Amino acid sequence: MSDQPIALVTGGAQGIGLAAAQALKADGHRIVLADINADKVRSSADEMGGGTVGLPCDMSGPAQIAALFDTIEEQMGAVSVLVNNAGVAMPGDFLDYSLEDFNKVISINLTGVFLATQRAAKAMIDAGIEGAIVNTSSINAQLAIPAIPAYCASKGGVQQLTKVAALALAKHNIRVNAVGPGSIDTAMMAGVNANPAALETALSRTPLRRVGEAREVGDVIAFLASKKASYITGETIYIDGGRLGLNYTC
Template sequence: MGRLNGKVALITGAAGGQGAVEAELFAREGAKVVVADINEEGVAAVVDRIDQFGGEALGIVLNVTDDEAWAAAMEQIRASFGGLDIQVNNAGILSLEGIAKIERAEWDRVINVNQTSVMLGLKHGAALMREGGTGGSIINLSSTYAHVGSGAAVAYQASKAAVFIMTKTAAVEFAPDGIRVNSVAPGIIETPMTREVLAAAGPSHPDITRTPLQRAGQPHEVANAVLFLASDEASYITGAELLVDGGRTIT
């Protein structure tokens, strides 16, 4: 407990699933958490849960694909907490269509939410951290599908591969300001986004059969990795990607 005491942390896509788990964990570790998502009802529910156990949280309805919405969110964070120390670019969506079947509108939707939003988050988050003059930590959520082919999910895989390399170039760009930028690449994790796919295939799902640990991961297992990179324990780590995949990418 207390690994993030005195820190202000923004988490996108935090109304449910992986992001909500991260938000509650960060609050339990002492951070003032900005719960950001386009889902207003979900944001309010997460803020309420954090309030109930004595944490401190601010809810912001944020369309992560909108440059002006990002700017407004930063103004709200500045007014409420005075600055920003940690940012987790967690928001993302899944699309399983391959190249032959994907429509241009679907491609654009996935790239906007999974890739463009991370660029905007890096741009605006680093600017606010720079104002504080004490550095910061940004964690982007990539995926093992940034590293392996699947024969499907072309927009999702392309977007996550972009997150992987954006993390590295941002780490170099922001290093003079003391801002660390890393990514976490989950394998198959049991969240609302994947639950239907996992339920249909069961233990025969290829992402499970190809995983040495032979199971799906749980959101808290990813959240703990994100927490480590956000904390001062990772003070000499930047430009890295931490795989949380049960060994999927080594097979």
């Protein structure tokens, strides 16, 4: 096994996850990408090179999460950095929103984060690793959108879970933080980008007057995982172009 520290990024086949993986690779980590899209995660790993591994995993499945960590630990060793990025939105009308959809979002966005964090932390402790865990929350942990009830609930949960895990793991020198992206140019925002009126609405609520890039979120994730952030834990850094500070629309 290599002495190179291992970083696992879930939802890593594209978007913010892939950008985070690229930033972590530049910082010297060996990367493991996990994603439900088996073909895409393998091709993204091949494109990254440098020993990057791509593994399919449905983060709503406890057995698949356990198998993911088993594979990494048996073949490579314990992870030093975990980025919990996998997530879905599944929009719908609040009054007609199905329990099935609500539970699906929660299972990926929140329960999956809990299970991966718990498993990674146990392995870090057993291996004596003072690691870092970074969760992808959202500005919707604080700002609500009625069409994505489960997403908003899940991201609020991620923010609190981040604080809980940070407190629980501090004695082991394992830091847990989160990022809260605003309007970022990813597949999740493709519908907004394709609608000029919707895009203008989003930009009217963003003081920097532009959509963010996945790279800009990935760089903050890599920072939080690095020794440069060695005294930061339990925090959520919002990468939102100033959105949370705005109390009116232009």
